[in-house]
Amino acid sequence: QKEVEQNSGPLSVPEGAIASLNCTYSDRGSQSFFWYRQYSGKSPELIMSIYSNGDKEDGRFTAQLNKASQYVSLLIRDSQPSDSATYLCAVNSVKTSYDKVIFGPGTSLSVIP
Amino acid sequence: NAGVMQNPRHLVRRRGQEARLRCSPMKGHSHVYWYRQLPEEGLKFMVYLQKENIIDESGMPKERFSAEFPKEGPSILRIQQVVRGDSAAYFCASSPRDRSGRTYGYTFGSGTRLTVV
Numbered sequence: 001q002k003e004v005e006q007n008s009g010p011l012s013v014p015e016g017a018i019a020s021l022n023c024t025y026s027d028r029g030s031q032s033f034f035w036y037r038q039y040s041g042k043s044p045e046l047i048m049s050i051y052s053n054g055d056k057e058d059g060r061f062t063a064q065l066n067k068a069s070q071y072v073s074l075l076i077r078d079s080q081p082s083d084s085a086t087y088l089c090a091v092n093s094v095k096t097s098y099d100k101v102i103f104g105p106g107t108s109l110s111v112i113p
Numbered sequence: 114n115a116g117v118m119q120n121p122r123h124l125v126r127r128r129g130q131e132a133r134l135r136c137s138p139m140k141g142h143s144h145v146y147w148y149r150q151l152p153e154e155g156l157k158f159m160v161y162l163q164k165e166n167i168i169d170e171s172g173m174p175k176e177r178f179s180a181e182f183p184k185e186g187p188s189i190l191r192i193q194q195v196v197r198g199d200s201a202a203y204f205c206a207s208s209p210r211d212r213s214g215r216t217y218g219y220t221f222g223s224g225t226r227l228t229v230v
Contacts, residue, residue, distance in 0.1 A: 032216035043204055044156070046218040088156070092216040098161070098168060099216045105155040 003027060004091050004104035012110045019076040021107050023089030026070065032099075033065055035074045036088040038106070044088055048074065079111045115140070117207050118187075119222035126195045126229050134190040134225045138207030145188045146206045146219060147180060156204070162188055195229045202226050 005024050013019045021035075032051055036044040050056045050063040050072065062075040072091070076083055089104040118137040126132050138145050147159040158172040162182035173180065177195075182188040192199055203226075206219035 034218045036218075043221040043224050046220065049218050090218070096169070100161070100169065101216060101219060103156045103158075 003093060003102045004089055006087075006089050006104040006107045008105060009108040010110050011107055012112055013079050015079060015081060015111055015113050017079050019079045019083065019109055019111070021074040021076075021087050021089075021109065023072045023074075023091075023104055024070055025072070025089075025091040025102075027091065027093050027095055027102075028067075028070065029094035030067075030070075030091045031094075032092040032101075033063070033072045034090040034101070035061075035063060035072075036090060036103075038086045038088060040085070076109075079109075081111045081113050084109060084111050117142075117205055117220050117222035119205050119225055121225060122223060123226045124228070126227065128196055128229055129194050132192040132195050132199070132227055134192075134203050134205075134227070135187040136190070136205030136207075136222060137187040138205075139220055142207035142209050142220070144208045145182050146208070147188075147190050148204045148206065150202045150204060150224075152201075159190070192227075195227075197229050200227055200229045 003026050035048040037047050038044045048063040050065045053065050056063045060077045064073045086106040086108050088106045090101050093100045093102050120135050145162045148156045150156050160173050160180045161169040165184050177193045179191045202224045204221050204224045206221045208217050208219045
């Protein structure tokens with residue numbers, strides 16, 4: 001089982017809809033969870049961090065964490081074409097000798113005008 | 114407060130030459146990570162460094178690749194005798210660590226696009 005898994009996509013949603021991006025992880029000891037956005041040809045940009053179970057909202061973005069299910073998701077409300085990008089889920093691992101962040105393969109999102 | 118600075122942005126090397134990629138972390142960050150990304154692929158971890166120490170180099174190819182983060186100056190990723198398969202985007206990221214040990218998200222630089230011809 002891979003440490004961080006995401007649906008590769010592409011995920012296509014119409015403009016104005018809710019985009020739902022999902023991520024599962026294997027390390028039960030993980031405590032820190034991140035979502036990055038990467039536009040084509042650009043570097044990853046941190047858009048959300050979440051450390052506790054439940055929801056965390058920031059503008060049109062909501063991160064949801066369920067540690068019991070080892071599941072973290074990102075919801076994008078009122079999706080815009082400018083949201084079209086690859087979204088990377090990242091989770092800290094406590095299995096290494098230091099606190100290492102493991103990245104998932106990313107989900108490609110396309111918002112159709 | 115400048116972000117993570119990488120240079121050069123684009124680097125073209127002929128097969129067999131050396132490539133040197135530089136990274137200066139954000140002010141206040143003492144942890145540097147290097148990643149490689151091939152076209153249409155995910156980020157691949159290469160190496161994690163603190164000042165004057167390599168902490169984790171498990172993602173580094175065994176030959177031709179080396180990294181350093183000296184006491185003074187930027188972190189350097191060095192690729193000797195480059196081959197076409199080394200063509201990729203190389204990203205550097207940095208992070209702080211607080212006293213409680215919480216993991217913070219990484220801040221990435223703009224990357225160096227290496228092309229081997």
